Amino acid sequence: MSVNKKALSERDICTKYITPAIQQAGWDIQSQVREEVSFTDGRIIVRGRMHSRGERRRADYILYLQKNQPLAVIEAKDNSHSLGAGMQQALGYADALDVPFVFSSNGDGFLFHDRTGLSGQVETELGLGDFPSPERLWDWYCRHKGLAGDAQETVETPYYDDGSGRTPRYYQINAVNRAVEAVARGQDRILLVMATGTGKTYTAFQIIWRLWKARQKKRILFLADRNILVDQTKNNDFKPFGQAMTKIAKRQINKSYEIYLSLYQAVSGNEEERNVYKEFSRDFFDLIVIDECHRGSARADSAWREILEYFEGATQIGLTATPKETEEVSNIDYFGEPIYTYSLKQGIEDGFLAPYKVVRIDFDLDLQGWRPRKGQRDRHGNLIEDRIYNQKDIDRNIVFDERTQLVAMKVTEFLQQSGEFQKTIVFCDNIDHAERMRQALANLNPERMRESSKYVMRITGDDVEGKAELDNFINPEEPYPVIATTSKLMTTGVDAQTCKLVVLDQRIQSMTEFKQIIGRGTRINEDYGKHWFTIMDFKKATELFADPNFDGDPVQVYSPSPEDPAMPPDNEPGEPVGGIEDDTGNWDPAVAHGAAATFPDDPSEAPKKFFVKGEPVKVLAERVQFLGPDGKLITESLTDYTRSCVKKQYASLKDFLRRWSDTERKQVIIDELAEQGVFWDDLQQSVKKKLGAELDAFDLITHIVYDQPPLSRRERADNVRKRNYFTRYDGTARQVLEALLDKYADTGIEHIEDIKILQLPPFNQLGTGPELIRAFGGKPGFQEALQGLERALYGQEAG
Structure with a gap:
């Protein structure tokens, strides 16, 4: 009996056709193939004081040479779609996952998109039996990346796996793989740009681990600019290095270790301290990883840069969240263009920040x-x-x-x-x-x-x-x-x-x-x-x-030639290099090494500061700005923004009233508008400051968007009582409706629409949930009574 492919779901197409084709090509389903891989967390959408998650990005298949070495993405569709219907979606995933081989399938075969060009053309249709083997894709990958011999062996060295199931996030994998590949090819200056909070230290650990295990790099120095960072690194992310690792202490140099951690300041303070790093030969370290390299190491004349230049024969990898590019300072000039950038904007969009x-x-x-x-x-x-x-x-x-x-x-x-x-x-x-x-x-x-x-x-x-x-x-x-x-x-x-x-x-x-x-x-x-x-x-x-540069890629400004003079010795304001601040806000590096803070001997030399008491201060403007659904900061007023959001969906008051009246659960409309960007809690607070009353979601919209006179929740509840709405009910049913009206006045329409409210006081004092519903003749009767109550609340306005 033949199978009607058109009747199969997308998941059936995967199970019956795509997975067997991949397996037949030599891919190990257990270790090299992952299905339905969510590689982002979904953007956090803030709704006043509440939040929700947007959709995760999910690839139907990701194929790996080995764990955390992705090679290909496959997007599947059901058989009612064409062979290449999923290609554009798959290409978007491939951009994010940094893979060169992209496939789309509807179960009849594959459309293959080759970014390396080594297959002979950009896109090719393949039969189900023609899917490329892992060996072929890996060969093309290495040729595309310029990896051969020892370099290829280095790249094949696996990540550290502690058995806990923890795996790097997709952008960390991209950064690690690019860095390891660059080192394997012989690149000696490397810059990675990753936003704060995206795990730079864990990324650095995996880079070092793989290069160390491959014996590509044997003695490694990790430099950070805060003692707490060095200690956290040693005790947490770098802990697997165990007895092979040490922290450099002044005048206690032990050259028997392989992984060294140090403060910049520990080896770049006064003249005696600067000699600490000179106790190591220039070729002792073959890899140096510099955390927060946007700081003093970016300056051509800094003491930190002196360390890097002393060990100039070592491969040097700079990590930063904020690459510094000014007319005076450039780390791109030193490290070269970033080989990978993961921005704050992207981190928020993915739901990781x-x-x-x-x-x-x-x-x-x-x-x-x-x-x-x-x-x-x-x-x-x-x-x-x-x-x-x-x-x-x-x-x-x-x-x-x-x-x-x-x-x-x-x-x-x-x-x-x-x-x-x-x-x-x-x-x-x-x-x-x-x-x-x-x-x-x-x-x-x-x-x-x-x-x-x-x-x-x-x-x-x-x-x-x-x-x-x-x-x-x-x-x-x-x-x-x-x-x-x-x-x-x-x-x-x-x-x-x-x-x-x-x-x-x-x-x-x-x-x-x-x-x-x-x-x-x-x-x-x-x-x-x-x-x-x-x-x-x-x-x-x-x-x-x-500023257009707030979250963009860094632009190089400074390109000095060898004969150029040294840069100004002062840091950019706000860029300390160690030590503590004095009471004028200046940074004193001497204190980082145990010296006393340095202050002007002559008080007349200190900046004059006046302390004024009794001058009235007024707030001229106060506004709230929000990060909108598009990732941009909303700079218009909250009411103007709400007006524009709502009118995209309901052009006129009549449109809104019709929808409000026709919708059985008003919570549906409230949720829809929240997804469009209406910040309900903040809107409520803003209006309450002006009117001194709590408004229902209905009144918030009709008043702010359509300039209708508002009624408070309490006023609407009182109007229902004046109309003797409850006379058509008696006994327990009437008591329930009166309590629902009180709840509406206190908390709003959303809460009385949730049937679970019957389990809470004062309802649970009137009877159990099922008993209260039976008082209305059953659930349909209760729903009819609730909708009648809502019609009474909004009267002719939404009728």
């Missing part, structure tokens, strides 16, 4: 400037220099106590509304500013401070107690500290998985620093409910989101 919304608050002092009255003195009695002070002066040259208080008050209000125990980092201009902000926040949260004096902590480079709490702050299981005020110390190297609020009261001019700071909130932690975060901006720093 947390999306964000921006609360932008502008003060009159900042935008309009301030000039002292003639002869005005500050609270210390100092005569204030007569000039106009603007935003770049505030908290650096002049301090307004009332402004500090207002920032702290806005932060406190936000936390009280959204959760007082969500981890928060407040970025300030300098240590003095961070301390003043700590005091202001502590005074505004007396109850929390009584519960624990560590509710608010200043975590800066000069404060021993604060730095000691850094591990507790980033540990999701530790409740305190909740709020950390800082300036530079927490800009990088802080894996704050549960940070839900990033406050910017710091003037930020550096795109590099801005990306690093935003990266403090981009990590997701499902177990602790961290799926998205808020940026609260008081100093217009988020204007950098509008």
Whole structure:
């Protein structure tokens, strides 16, 4: 009996035709073929204080030479589609997965798209019995990549597998494979760009592991710029290296190890310390991996660069989230163009990084400037220099106590509304500013401070107690500290998985620093409910989101010739190279090596700072910006954005009212509009501030989008009672409907449409769920009564 292919499902086509064809070609179904592979998590869609996930990207088949070495993608369709119907979809997956061989099939055969050109043409139709073998595709792959002999053996070396089932994410596989292939081919300077929170250290481990196991590289140095990063790396991702690994300590050089971890500062401090790395011969290391290479190592004259040039014969791989490209500094000039880039935007789109919304608050002092009255003195009695002070002066040259208080008050209000125990980092201009902000926040949260004096902590480079709490702050299981005020110390190297609020009261001019700071909130932690975060901006720093370079590929600016002079010795503002800040916000590398902080001996040489008390400060503008469904920051007002979203679906009030009336469950419309980008919770808060009442979803839309006079939920409920709607029911049924109306007034239409509400107070005091439904003559009767209640609520408007 012949099989009618047209009647088979896509899954049947896979099982009966595609999988057998692959297996017949010599592919091991258990180890080389994976079906229905979801390789993204699905973008997180924020709906007020709720969230959902978008669809995951899923390939029907991915074929591997071995685990984590993908070669081909196959997209399957049922037999009602043409042979190549899935090709464009498969090509999109192949772009993401970085594979050169792409197939589409409907069960009759395959359409083969060859990106290498080695098969003779771009696309070819193949019969079911003509699917290429793994040996053939691997041969073409290696020829395409320029891999032969020892290089091919290196690339075939497997990933580390601890047996736990953990596998690298697809973009980590891309970065590892590209790096290993580049090293195998003999490339000696390599740059990988991966957004903060995407697992650069784990990626580095897998690169090093494979090169080490292949004996391509035998002695390896991993450099990082924070001690906590080195220790975390040694104890976590790099732990499988075991006894072959050591951390370099000053004056304790042991050359019997193979994997070395070190702080830049440990080998690049004063002259004596710089000699530490010279105890190794120039050819001792054959691979150096540099974490956060956008920092001091990007400068041609930096001490860190001196290490790299000393070991110039070693292969050097730079890892960064924010490649630094300015007229003075370039790491592309040193490492070359990135061989792989995985951006913040892509991470959010894939659902691996947390999306964000921006609360932008502008003060009159900042935008309009301030000039002292003639002869005005500050609270210390100092005569204030007569000039106009603007935003770049505030908290650096002049301090307004009332402004500090207002920032702290806005932060406190936000936390009280959204959760007082969500981890928060407040970025300030300098240590003095961070301390003043700590005091202001502590005074505004007396109850929390009584519960624990560590509710608010200043975590800066000069404060021993604060730095000691850094591990507790980033540990999701530790409740305190909740709020950390800082300036530079927490800009990088802080894996704050549960940070839900990033406050910017710091003037930020550096795109590099801005990306690093935003990266403090981009990590997701499902177990602790961290799926998205808020940026609260008081100093217009988020204007950098509008910069076209915010999330684009780096553009090289500086290309020095050998005779060019050395670059200016100062770092870009906000780019420390180790040590701690002094109280002016400057970075002192000496302190990283145990020396005391350096301050001007003559007080007159220090920048003059005035402390002003009693000046009123006003909020000129406050708005919320959201990351929309298209991945772009919505800069229009929330009401304007809502209006445009709704009118795309309901051009007129009549269209909306007809749909509202015809839809049995109003929750369906509410969910649809949420998916279109309507932020219900934030919209409710915005309207409540203006009207002082809670509006139903119906009234929110008709009022904001179509300019209709709104009624509060309570007013609608009272109108139903005035119409004597309940007289048609008696006994338990009437009691249930009256309780449903009360629930509507309290919480809205969505909740009374869920039949599970009958299991909650006060309904469960009237009887069990089945008993209450029987009071209406059964479920159809209950549904009819509920729909009647909804018609009564909306009256003629939606009838």
